[in-house]
Amino acid sequence: MLRQRQRLKRQSERGERARAKQSAMTRTFGSTTLDDEDKLGLLQAVKANDVAQVASLADSGALDRLRNYQNHHGDSALILAAWYGHLEIVQQLLAVQADPDLLNCDGNPAINCAAYRGHLELVEGLLDADASVDCPDTVTGKTALIKAAYSGHAAVCEALLEAGADVDFCDEQGYTALAFAASFGHREALQVLLQAGAETNVQDGYGITPLIHAAARGDSFGVCALLEYGACAGLLDVEGKTARHYAESNGFHAIVDELTQCALRDPADRSFEEAAMDKMTTAVMTPRIAGGPATSVAPTWSDASAGDVTPRMTPRVPVAVQQLGQPVSMTPRVPLGGVDAPNGPRSGLAVSATRPITAATMCEFAKGGDAASIKYLTQKLCNLVTLLEQDTSFADHVYPKFSC
Numbered sequence: 001m002l003r004q005r006q007r008l009k010r011q012s013e014r015g016e017r018a019r020a021k022q023s024a025m026t027r028t029f030g031s032t033t034l035d036d037e038d039k040l041g042l043l044q045a046v047k048a049n050d051v052a053q054v055a056s057l058a059d060s061g062a063l064d065r066l067r068n069y070q071n072h073h074g075d076s077a078l079i080l081a082a083w084y085g086h087l088e089i090v091q092q093l094l095a096v097q098a099d100p101d102l103l104n105c106d107g108n109p110a111i112n113c114a115a116y117r118g119h120l121e122l123v124e125g126l127l128d129a130d131a132s133v134d135c136p137d138t139v140t141g142k143t144a145l146i147k148a149a150y151s152g153h154a155a156v157c158e159a160l161l162e163a164g165a166d167v168d169f170c171d172e173q174g175y176t177a178l179a180f181a182a183s184f185g186h187r188e189a190l191q192v193l194l195q196a197g198a199e200t201n202v203q204d205g206y207g208i209t210p211l212i213h214a215a216a217r218g219d220s221f222g223v224c225a226l227l228e229y230g231a232c233a234g235l236l237d238v239e240g241k242t243a244r245h246y247a248e249s250n251g252f253h254a255i256v257d258e259l260t261q262c263a264l265r266d267p268a269d270r271s272f273e274e275a276a277m278d279k280m281t282t283a284v285m286t287p288r289i290a291g292g293p294a295t296s297v298a299p300t301w302s303d304a305s306a307g308d309v310t311p312r313m314t315p316r317v318p319v320a321v322q323q324l325g326q327p328v329s330m331t332p333r334v335p336l337g338g339v340d341a342p343n344g345p346r347s348g349l350a351v352s353a354t355r356p357i358t359a360a361t362m363c364e365f366a367k368g369g370d371a372a373s374i375k376y377l378t379q380k381l382c383n384l385v386t387l388l389e390q391d392t393s394f395a396d397h398v399y400p401k402f403s404c
Helices: 002-029 037-047 051-060 077-084 087-095 110-117 120-128 144-151 154-162 177-183 187-195 210-217 220-228 243-249 253-265 267-280 359-365 371-387
Strands: 284-286 295-297
Touching: 037 051, 037 077, 051 087, 077 087, 077 110, 077 120, 087 120, 110 120, 110 144, 110 154, 120 154, 144 154, 144 177, 144 187, 154 187, 177 187, 177 210, 187 220, 210 220, 210 243, 220 253, 243 253
Parallel strands: none
Antiparallel strands: 284 295
């Protein structure tokens, strides 16, 4: 209990510091203008991994002047370089004292982006530059460690833990790094977190533990590893079910045997199991996702000889985060000209027209308009498109789901 209270206190303090920093950064990047061509050139060079161009900006002094410039979504050059994995550019930016703790509009600093994408060398470089290791974003509450575990980047998890990351930090819906590693079957990340002393019995908003997720998925490795490090096989979720019930419902008999033996060996686990069975004597409530309808079925567990089959059960998971009343897209958006685009990274803005867009052709469309005015307008529109790109937006709020 003392350890839990201390962890919650640290988490609260870190959250307050992050919110204060986010407020300050919003004021910073909310006042930028579109008139400085150097800003546009820097963003394009960073996204295209144009090391020579960035070096040229450094020689002219522009890189030092713009090292902490943020576009309208709060993405600084360092945040963009960390997202795309451009190590040399990150090193150049850190050499001119770019701030590693600037936050974009989602509350993510550069280290969160690098950790999510699995860029180990970038994470290590940012840590060497004294980047804050535990900065929960303002959308989901995930820290760099949680994002790395979510994506299964075990080496990144290890580097963050060595730098003092809080292994038991919870996001806004109660998930720790260990919960995500167990939920998605990231075995190497799971081992790293367990060896770092991660709490195995943390329950999310529905009472689901990492062990329940591993058992429901049929991950024997995850179940055995969690049990070895002290996971309680008899913990109940909000509907009175244990990990064994989920494994049995889904036909994972070897896991059922292992969990049953644990319950028999441990009096505490056995008492939880007995409480769960008492709740199941009247009805078995099939878990539903995000408030879906519950279904009552006969109170039977799998028994092949008797022909009884319990409907397949899946753990309940927290709802997706919503913004302005609308669900957030479950698919990460690929930035314009990004590294994941079909044709790879692009320098500048691509034009899909069949003929080049020049001042002369624009004048034709404008029926003889002034060429200088059309050129100026086109340039301003290109600047606006580039600066308003939400480069580091990603859907890391997605919670584990299991097929029914």
